[in-house]
Amino acid sequence: MNDKQVKEITSRDVDFGKWYTDVCMKADLVDYSSVKGSMIIRPYGYAIWENIQSVLDKMFKDTGHENIQMPMFIPESLLNVEKEHVEGFAPEVAWITHGGSEKLDERMCVRPTSEVLFCEHYAKIIKSYRDLPKLYNQWCTIVRWEKETRPFLRSREILWQEGHTMHATEEEAKEETLRMFKVYEDFQKNYLALPVIVGKKTNKEKFAGAEETYTLEAMMYNGVALQNGTSHYFGNHFAKAFNIQFLNKENKLETPYQTSWGVSTRMIGSIIMTHGDDRGLVLPPNIAPTKVIIIPIGNDEKVLEVSNSVNKQLKDKNITTKLDNRDKTPGFRFAEAEVKGYPIRIELGKRDLENNQVTLVRRDTLEKIIVNIEDVVEKTQELLQNIQNDMYQRALTRRDSMIYVANDYDELKEIATNKNGFIKVNWCGNVECENKIKEDLGIKSRCLIDDEEVDGPCVCCGDKAHTKIYFGKQY
Amino acid sequence: MNDKQVKEITSRDVDFGKWYTDVCMKADLVDYSSVKGSMIIRPYGYAIWENIQSVLDKMFKDTGHENIQMPMFIPESLLNVEKEHVEGFAPEVAWITHGGSEKLDERMCVRPTSEVLFCEHYAKIIKSYRDLPKLYNQWCTIVRWEKETRPFLRSREILWQEGHTMHATEEEAKEETLRMFKVYEDFQKNYLALPVIVGKKTNKEKFAGAEETYTLEAMMYNGVALQNGTSHYFGNHFAKAFNIQFLNKENKLETPYQTSWGVSTRMIGSIIMTHGDDRGLVLPPNIAPTKVIIIPIGNDEKVLEVSNSVNKQLKDKNITTKLDNRDKTPGFRFAEAEVKGYPIRIELGKRDLENNQVTLVRRDTLEKIIVNIEDVVEKTQELLQNIQNDMYQRALTRRDSMIYVANDYDELKEIATNKNGFIKVNWCGNVECENKIKEDLGIKSRCLIDDEEVDGPCVCCGDKAHTKIYFGKQY
Numbered sequence: 001m002n003d004k005q006v007k008e009i010t011s012r013d014v015d016f017g018k019w020y021t022d023v024c025m026k027a028d029l030v031d032y033s034s035v036k037g038s039m040i041i042r043p044y045g046y047a048i049w050e051n052i053q054s055v056l057d058k059m060f061k062d063t064g065h066e067n068i069q070m071p072m073f074i075p076e077s078l079l080n081v082e083k084e085h086v087e088g089f090a091p092e093v094a095w096i097t098h099g100g101s102e103k104l105d106e107r108m109c110v111r112p113t114s115e116v117l118f119c120e121h122y123a124k125i126i127k128s129y130r131d132l133p134k135l136y137n138q139w140c141t142i143v144r145w146e147k148e149t150r151p152f153l154r155s156r157e158i159l160w161q162e163g164h165t166m167h168a169t170e171e172e173a174k175e176e177t178l179r180m181f182k183v184y185e186d187f188q189k190n191y192l193a194l195p196v197i198v199g200k201k202t203n204k205e206k207f208a209g210a211e212e213t214y215t216l217e218a219m220m221y222n223g224v225a226l227q228n229g230t231s232h233y234f235g236n237h238f239a240k241a242f243n244i245q246f247l248n249k250e251n252k253l254e255t256p257y258q259t260s261w262g263v264s265t266r267m268i269g270s271i272i273m274t275h276g277d278d279r280g281l282v283l284p285p286n287i288a289p290t291k292v293i294i295i296p297i298g299n300d301e302k303v304l305e306v307s308n309s310v311n312k313q314l315k316d317k318n319i320t321t322k323l324d325n326r327d328k329t330p331g332f333r334f335a336e337a338e339v340k341g342y343p344i345r346i347e348l349g350k351r352d353l354e355n356n357q358v359t360l361v362r363r364d365t366l367e368k369i370i371v372n373i374e375d376v377v378e379k380t381q382e383l384l385q386n387i388q389n390d391m392y393q394r395a396l397t398r399r400d401s402m403i404y405v406a407n408d409y410d411e412l413k414e415i416a417t418n419k420n421g422f423i424k425v426n427w428c429g430n431v432e433c434e435n436k437i438k439e440d441l442g443i444k445s446r447c448l449i450d451d452e453e454v455d456g457p458c459v460c461c462g463d464k465a466h467t468k469i470y471f472g473k474q475y
Numbered sequence: 476m477n478d479k480q481v482k483e484i485t486s487r488d489v490d491f492g493k494w495y496t497d498v499c500m501k502a503d504l505v506d507y508s509s510v511k512g513s514m515i516i517r518p519y520g521y522a523i524w525e526n527i528q529s530v531l532d533k534m535f536k537d538t539g540h541e542n543i544q545m546p547m548f549i550p551e552s553l554l555n556v557e558k559e560h561v562e563g564f565a566p567e568v569a570w571i572t573h574g575g576s577e578k579l580d581e582r583m584c585v586r587p588t589s590e591v592l593f594c595e596h597y598a599k600i601i602k603s604y605r606d607l608p609k610l611y612n613q614w615c616t617i618v619r620w621e622k623e624t625r626p627f628l629r630s631r632e633i634l635w636q637e638g639h640t641m642h643a644t645e646e647e648a649k650e651e652t653l654r655m656f657k658v659y660e661d662f663q664k665n666y667l668a669l670p671v672i673v674g675k676k677t678n679k680e681k682f683a684g685a686e687e688t689y690t691l692e693a694m695m696y697n698g699v700a701l702q703n704g705t706s707h708y709f710g711n712h713f714a715k716a717f718n719i720q721f722l723n724k725e726n727k728l729e730t731p732y733q734t735s736w737g738v739s740t741r742m743i744g745s746i747i748m749t750h751g752d753d754r755g756l757v758l759p760p761n762i763a764p765t766k767v768i769i770i771p772i773g774n775d776e777k778v779l780e781v782s783n784s785v786n787k788q789l790k791d792k793n794i795t796t797k798l799d800n801r802d803k804t805p806g807f808r809f810a811e812a813e814v815k816g817y818p819i820r821i822e823l824g825k826r827d828l829e830n831n832q833v834t835l836v837r838r839d840t841l842e843k844i845i846v847n848i849e850d851v852v853e854k855t856q857e858l859l860q861n862i863q864n865d866m867y868q869r870a871l872t873r874r875d876s877m878i879y880v881a882n883d884y885d886e887l888k889e890i891a892t893n894k895n896g897f898i899k900v901n902w903c904g905n906v907e908c909e910n911k912i913k914e915d916l917g918i919k920s921r922c923l924i925d926d927e928e929v930d931g932p933c934v935c936c937g938d939k940a941h942t943k944i945y946f947g948k949q950y
Contacts, residue, residue: 070515
């Protein structure tokens with residue numbers, strides 16, 4: 001790849017969809033195969049997922065959760081136990097009908113999500129209040145038979161985690177739903193530098209079988225929403241369907257309350273589409289597999305020696321680095337470092353050495369910062385922190401600049417027709433209005449806004465509004 | 476669970492199969508569900524797998540490997556590309572025929588292993604000698620439609636890792652095959668305390684499509700073999716079938732050479748069946764999720780205070796611990812600790828405190844060791860190391876006591892009929908003899924012995940022998 005090839009990335013302002021695919025491919029994140037609708041996650045893309053897993057897994061364990069591994073198959077009769085759930089998922093599952101050359105007595109689907117498997121297990125292992133809460137999580141691959149797919153955003157196979165918990169009381173289960181929702185929000189803010197709008201989904205948009213679904217809605221560079229994770233409160237109707245009961249302290253049978261919550265590799269899509277630019281990927285330092293790339297210029301022995309020393313000093317501070325001294329032009333190596341989105345590039349040539357300095361280049365702003373060689377570790381540490389903060393602030397500012405308010409249907413229509421972004425409106429709460437807006441304007445409800453007062457009639461029917469709500473286009 | 480319930484574990488000398496299942500269930504390692512042939516790996520079992528993954532993943536990365544994630548499905552036409560391979564696997568794959576309500580144009584199987592997926596990808600990304608070697612690994616679940624299943628040993632779904640590498644030369648690929656084979660051997664010895672017999676498989680027993688398969692053969696307590704991992708050298712016939720070619724330094728097209736290697740949750744079965752006893756699981760300290768369990772006896776405030784202090788001191792030394800001060804009898808808590816196989820149990824009562832001492836109980840020998848309270852951390856660290864070493868030595872001694880030599884067919888028959896274990900024989904190398912021994916005596920070739928000279932004729936046909944080889948029963 002050379003500087004010219006990098007420029008072959010489509011401009012994100014010209015064709016955002018093409019830009020996205022270009023970045024995914026040129027940064028070596030994914031590849032296609034003959035398995036339609038699935039993707040290969042290449043080492044660089046998978047390293048981002050490994051970092052995500054490692055941080056989240058610790059957050060889950062710190063909040064008392066244990067990992068478990070359920071079967072990947074669900075017999076049809078088991079999927080059918082909870083009515084709303086099966087209606088939501090049956091149309092998009094992959095069915096196994098044969099094992100070797102034999103037809104199965106009962107077909108099984110590959111799990112699209114694992115509520116029913118967890119419920120069946122919980123029915124066996126929950127007997128007493130002493131067995132509660134059960135706080136389980138699973139890292140696995142799920143399958144949903146999507147017709148149109150896109151790397152990370154929508155794929156037939158999705159790498160994700162799914163937490164499934166059971167609690168003695170409604171109150172505890174609701175607390176858990178919000179606790180894990182907050183874990184997601186903190187993670188996305190502090191590691192992925194993603195500002196997310198958080199809130200409850202409407203009844204229409206909630207998870208099949210849930211009583212309440214909380215969603216994290218990220219806004220991409222082009223103003224389109226990406227649902228970045230959800231946390232569900234189930235009440236106890238799954239538990240009832242699966243006959244899960246426990247003896248309380250008074251030795252009476254009760255039915256426990258349930259939650260589930262999940263995030264997936266889709267978050268990698270969010271990182272790309274929130275932070276990336278026309279030169280490629282831009283990774284937040286806190287999640288980047290390689291935080292610093294060191295590029296020596298020329299073959300001078302002293303230059304290589306100092307490059308190696310800087311590399312070692314940074315590694316000693318637990319900063320992940322790469323030293324790129326391949327026999328390629330500096331222009332080629334700079335361009336590749338930009339496509340890959342390493343947060344900081346350190347350039348080091350003979351003339352720099354004569355001046356006792358090196359150049360740090362920020363990937364997010366492309367700003368060049370000249371520092372004394374003896375300060376390089378300290379300045380790099382500072383700069384990584386600054387880049388992380390600035391990336392979040394920049395994303396927040398851009399997002400806020402694309403949040404609109406519509407007071408009546410004409411305004412809503414005008415905004416929805418001409419702009420992407422989130423549109424804040426008053427809403428009566430009726431699904432008829434939600435449906436009409438979706439059908440007429442191609443925008444869907446994102447989430448309810450619970451910290452703002454209603455200040456007008458429903459944007460659609462003009463009747464009394466009960467809540468404020470965001471609408472917007474989505475992936 | 477109380478002391479009585481623990482005793483409900485079948486004795487391993489009475490019914491080894493039943494003992495194994497009892498331990499898997501009583502130690503909360505696995506559970507069954509309505510998904511026939513699959514298992515639920517419960518938190519305690521999964522924590523062992525997480526430790527295995529964490530150590531091996533570091534060993535793989537330290538030897539230059541990168542993780543990747545391939546699709547889980549394989550279209551039938553892709554599986555069919557390599558003839559021997561498809562013949563080996565097609566009879567035992569699960570077929571997906573429908574996505575939602577639509578019949579697929581081409582059915583796909585859930586990967587039984589991923590050679591063909593890696594080859595297809597390698598054909599796209601390997602162009603030049605500069606692209607080699609490619610050293611990829613994948614952690615995933617595979618599916619093989621087994622008829623009879625047992626927790627960890629044989630399951631329709633298997634959690635494993637599969638390394639797939641490509642090299643410019645035959646020599647490099649062979650080195651890689653042996654390098655990863657050695658990584659496995661070191662890991663199983665140093666972490667799992669498993670002595671394994673290592674060597675090449677016969678042509679009959681090698682992996683479908685491989686030129687050479689190296690195997691790690693562990694011997695269970697009952698003398699039956701468990702294949703604990705394999706490393707394959709493929710030559711370049713897969714590469715030829717998939718048209719993978721690269722330009723060498725002289726700008727000429729060459730075909731690269733390939734390896735693959737894998738280990739799975741089956742190793743957990745090996746740990747159980749090598750080290751376990753009639754009281755339950757016995758875990759080697761280097762892989763145990765909880766190395767030490769602290770059990771305060773009675774409700775004395777000072778006892779609880781010192782227990783907490785010991786707990787904290789051990790945690791500060793990165794020793795994983797649990798403090799079990801549940802309102803249960805000491806007998807109950809001791810029994811449960813034994814079933815779960817925690818390497819060391821620390822008992823601490825009022826009288827111990829008066830004597831300024833605590834009792835350490837080794838799970839492997841049940842020996843009680845009284846130490847002064849101020850020495851508890853140091854003695855625990857020493858003891859963990861001793862337990863690890865002793866468990867390996869004990870397994871080694873038992874295994875060696877069950878290795879037999881048969882000089883002729885009568886001897887072979889006599890041993891195979893009356894004893895389990897590995898039987899060392901001279902062999903002509905012909906598959907007819909290998910087949911006859913298997914059919915007559917129910918024992919299969921385990922691996923070739925390459926460091927011992929032939930010292931007699933073939934044990935079966937009496938012709939000139941070409942090698943020594945182990946036979947034995949297997950799971």
